[in-house]
Amino acid sequence: MLNALLAAGWSAPVVDYHAIAPEMVLAGGLVLLLLLDLFLSDAKKWVLTPVASFTLLGAFIPVLTVALGTEGARSMFDGRYVVDDFSLVLKALFLLAGYVVVLISADHIREGNYYEGEYWFLLLTSILGMVMMASSRDLVSIFVALEFLSIPAYMMAAWRKRDPKSNEAGIKYYLLGVFASAVMLYGMSLLYGISGSTKLTDIGTALGENLTSIRALAVLFVVVGFAFKVSAVPFHTWAPDTYEGAPTPVTAFLSVASKAAGFVALVTVVFVAVPGSHEVWQPVFWILSALTMTVGNVMALRQTNIVRMLAYSSVAQGGFILMPLAVAGIEGVQQAALRSVVTYLLLYAATNLGVFGIVIAVARKTRSGEISSYGGLFGYAPGLAALMTIFMASLAGIPPLGGWFGKFTAFQALISAGTNWSYALAVVGAVNSVVAFGYYGNVLREMWMKPAPHGDTSPVKVPSAIGVALAITGGSTLVLGVLPGLVIHFGDLAGLTGALGG
Amino acid sequence: MLLNQFLVLGAVLFSIGVYGVIARRNAVLVLMSIELILNSVNINLLAFSLRSGTPDGHTFALYVIAVAAAEVGVGLAMVLLMYRNRRSIALDELAEMKG
Numbered sequence: 001m002l003n004a005l006l007a008a009g010w011s012a013p014v015v016d017y018h019a020i021a022p023e024m025v026l027a028g029g030l031v032l033l034l035l036l037d038l039f040l041s042d043a044k045k046w047v048l049t050p051v052a053s054f055t056l057l058g059a060f061i062p063v064l065t066v067a068l069g070t071e072g073a074r075s076m077f078d079g080r081y082v083v084d085d086f087s088l089v090l091k092a093l094f095l096l097a098g099y100v101v102v103l104i105s106a107d108h109i110r111e112g113n114y115y116e117g118e119y120w121f122l123l124l125t126s127i128l129g130m131v132m133m134a135s136s137r138d139l140v141s142i143f144v145a146l147e148f149l150s151i152p153a154y155m156m157a158a159w160r161k162r163d164p165k166s167n168e169a170g171i172k173y174y175l176l177g178v179f180a181s182a183v184m185l186y187g188m189s190l191l192y193g194i195s196g197s198t199k200l201t202d203i204g205t206a207l208g209e210n211l212t213s214i215r216a217l218a219v220l221f222v223v224v225g226f227a228f229k230v231s232a233v234p235f236h237t238w239a240p241d242t243y244e245g246a247p248t249p250v251t252a253f254l255s256v257a258s259k260a261a262g263f264v265a266l267v268t269v270v271f272v273a274v275p276g277s278h279e280v281w282q283p284v285f286w287i288l289s290a291l292t293m294t295v296g297n298v299m300a301l302r303q304t305n306i307v308r309m310l311a312y313s314s315v316a317q318g319g320f321i322l323m324p325l326a327v328a329g330i331e332g333v334q335q336a337a338l339r340s341v342v343t344y345l346l347l348y349a350a351t352n353l354g355v356f357g358i359v360i361a362v363a364r365k366t367r368s369g370e371i372s373s374y375g376g377l378f379g380y381a382p383g384l385a386a387l388m389t390i391f392m393a394s395l396a397g398i399p400p401l402g403g404w405f406g407k408f409t410a411f412q413a414l415i416s417a418g419t420n421w422s423y424a425l426a427v428v429g430a431v432n433s434v435v436a437f438g439y440y441g442n443v444l445r446e447m448w449m450k451p452a453p454h455g456d457t458s459p460v461k462v463p464s465a466i467g468v469a470l471a472i473t474g475g476s477t478l479v480l481g482v483l484p485g486l487v488i489h490f491g492d493l494a495g496l497t498g499a500l501g502g
Numbered sequence: 503m504l505l506n507q508f509l510v511l512g513a514v515l516f517s518i519g520v521y522g523v524i525a526r527r528n529a530v531l532v533l534m535s536i537e538l539i540l541n542s543v544n545i546n547l548l549a550f551s552l553r554s555g556t557p558d559g560h561t562f563a564l565y566v567i568a569v570a571a572a573e574v575g576v577g578l579a580m581v582l583l584m585y586r587n588r589r590s591i592a593l594d595e596l597a598e599m600k601g
Contacts, residue, residue, distance in 0.1 A: 140562050147569045151576055158580055167584050168596045174580055175532060175593075178573055179523050182539035185566060186516055189543045189559075193550035198558040241599045308599075 019074040019083040021062035026128040029055025037117025049106045052120040056099045073497045080138035085495030087134040094130040097257045103469035104357045105249030122152035130261040139188045139198040157246040169245025176238040184225020190218035200273040209276040219280045229262030233291040243311035252356030255314040256349045278329020286326040292319030293432040300439045305369045323410045327417035335493045336413035342491030344406035351394040354473030358388045365460045376452030381460040385447045392440040401481040508549035515542035529581045529591040540570045
């Protein structure tokens, strides 16, 4: 084989520099951050924050210019790295979510008197991995992008070196994450063995509709690997501990961007590489989704710490995002399913980042993570309380806020599938949406009805960066809830190159 | 081509690795078990690559080796951190947070 390889002619691959400009800007920004951190004195380290945020905004510009161009999907490296509408939308999501995370972490990181430069470097590296993930259409690049985004995230979770809780958060996240990617890799090696290629479209063609036990095993292992990443029950055990122990801005990042990246990879593999094996993954997603929603919600009801409550809430939300995938193999429902996953991810990102913005702002005053510390918030910080109400209502799915529309699209996909199993899952989802009011409502009751603990009603000082983040997330939660038409077409099946063998 | 033998070896290594991750309480041993799984993946990839005559599997295995090295670097750093803070690397003692 080696001789054949050596004899073959080789020509340099054509690289579309415009299409990969976002990745290049991010990589350049990373190097710049690393060098600045090395040479700047501690007093000047504040420069790193604007450098990080401008890198993210700078990477967003080429995403816009490529999206506004008329060339359609741009494919590189023999179709293994594709910049299509699907990937552009998710790149935009990752970059904007990253920007909001920079805004909500800026003051937290500076006041913590900890390693500032490393934090920004790790954050941007992780975002670069996510941006790559959105374009990856090959098993190797999906794996590399997954590790690219995960390894910095492990370190960010353990970022407070001397805090045992942060250690524990990092180690649990690391061990389960690495174990999951090892299981996923085993599945990928089987997929490669069956199809003889690592390119997703080739795998899709080679696998076809036939089902053998080895195919079922390969698909199952890959799905289970990603289920860890999106913290689906019963692979969620790391999530609550990691979310509670990690620094709060990191939790915001993990629960939104990292989870979204897991879903992106899952959707790409399911729709491009193994759409024909739906007899395997549909029941798996059905079970994962029903379990994830139910367990996430029931556990969230019992929590007294707001970050831990939000951790279980984010597990439960993941169940809703998985819901349409349980019917995504049925002819005619694929469009609705893909649309629902993408729309839900966008709306969930806006809302959940907003919640964490408020949690960080309030914790600056109360120095507490208990839900009871939100008592009387409406009395001394009516603006924050009103925003928190909007975000909580959006997460619970009350119209006309963003989260409502996400849930609506998920139920729509299930109903249009029209099988007994899909109706059953819709019922489970509906019951869970009602249960969710319990814990979201609990926070609202504390804010609006209860007196402030210890009678401390001094106002909350919201740093301007968090203010901007809250304006962005609150604005998009409201606007997208009223005008969902702005984002609904982002999830078109035609935007995902090679989906269903097309 | 002895494909089956390679696949059986891979499957056995994979199973030993999964058992180790679940049963071991020592963080370093868990890391080693994960390495076993990754190596079973490499054996699979190389065997499939030789059978199909495509170089994809070889390339994939190289990436797996490189990324595994990076992962273990981070993992050992975390285990060291844990040892410094609590003088123990027993995973079942990690129970600061509950519920």
